Amino acid sequence: MVRVAILDDYQNVARRLADWNSLSGCEVAAFSDHLADETSLVARLGDFDIIVAMRERTPFPASLLKRLPSLRLLVTTGSRNSAIDLQAARAQGIVVCGTGGLGYPTSELTWALIMAHMRQVATEDRAIREGRWQTTLGRGLKGKTIGIIGLGRKGTEVAGYAKAFGMDIIAWSPNLTDERSRAVGARRVALPDLLGQSDIVTIHIVLSETTRGLIGEKELASMKPSAIIVNTSRGPIIKQDALVDALEKGVIAGAALDVFDDEPLSDVHPLVKAPNTLLTPHVGYATEEGYRVFFEDAVEDIAAFLRHSPIRVLVAE
Template structure:
């Protein structure tokens, strides 16, 4: 089937099919005003992840418009090749490493994004730190199970050292929060400068110094070829036996096998992980069996405010595309 670019299609006379992907919480139709485009698109919501790329192709082959939530459903070149009707893809956020933008351009598919109103991942990171050190969730579960006496002895973070990998907007926000809790903050990333550390008000450290001295290490870097596997076995081996690792960035930044072995051997006190190399995390993944690992299902961006912003901007994106005026265009 020959694909015609959107500029050559009479969209004023065409009613198209629109797929909303991976709406696990069934929020998309509740938090946005779809009346602005419902006269031009028929909407189908997919609330469960696809079992395989083949399943995704089978379900989506007749859709002209697809709305993606983060990297939950990948769009490599093979996916675009298998979706001949696709004309518009909108992703939440202005960066999505699971979308092959070059392939989309070759196929004359318009790709647009949405802006974040703010980044709630910083608050989640502090929550994960508090869970590791004060065991709030574990003790809550015990109370609901009928127990009362404390089982876990907490650790005060006041006066402890937080090591931040990545001092961009999010890393700086976490650093500010940590200092309110009385923590000392040091930072490192491959391109981090002492001037940037001074600007944020944190200490500069080498990678080796950060891993060997920090009581808690938190990761706030974008996944790229350079950052993939950035935290490996040698880095984990430098950590103190009393220290913790937090990853709310992207799973592949950490060597997951090395982290698994480190936690199984109890070479560090524990870890909290919100992101994984494969998502959703497989039911039989060995991470699920560790009692020194806090697991959350990629909650960093999962807030009511975030979904309201993204889905309403997706409506705006569809409307703009129909008017041949794509907004927040990525490809």
């Protein structure tokens, strides 16, 4: 019997969103809780042949992989996972496969966060439940300037939403061209200009060694005091200590965040207490449609591996 573990199934939906019963000769177990301690993970996963990881929720460094001698296949949802040591996996004979995915749910959540923050939706919802009426004054989007950091697929979708709302769109990324910017109705500017001119800064760039800590104290200080920053990409792109400090001192007007340095976010984390924040628990990609792609592809990956013909294999760059 081949044992399959599905990790970090927070919403308890993995089993119903794909036909796991089609995997003949497999015993499938889904875990809805998150284990961060490596020793606890080894105790839970030591006897599993195949593991399905939900994005980067559970990292697989070399130290953990070495302690999982039964592991033969590691499937990550999505087409990349920086939390898996691909070189270590290959050295141990572990095949790592990815899945397809949908980009637009994260773009949609970005726009939901922008609108909710600008119109103070969460604050007014809470107020009305507490017996108070019209406690804040919202701000509109038409005529405002949105600065998009990263004009790939998701950034382009956000630019489309901004255009529909009558916003001025500026953009920056390291390799962005004027032609690419014009194609989506944006103007290419330098990063300092984007930060200084934008009413809303939204991040859609991939986390890498060059983008880690891209937005720090100096960058936040260059933003308008009335501006907000939105991050649905990866937490470490913004230096979180600097962001907390900027929010507490009123350097910027607010932040809407779906991603954090450490996840799940602790309820005592400074960002939870910071003023003018709108926080969601990394749900940008977490839609029924997106999860169906993830889990149906994971089942295909496992079936192909068991036929000795693995598909969507990930290799270290």
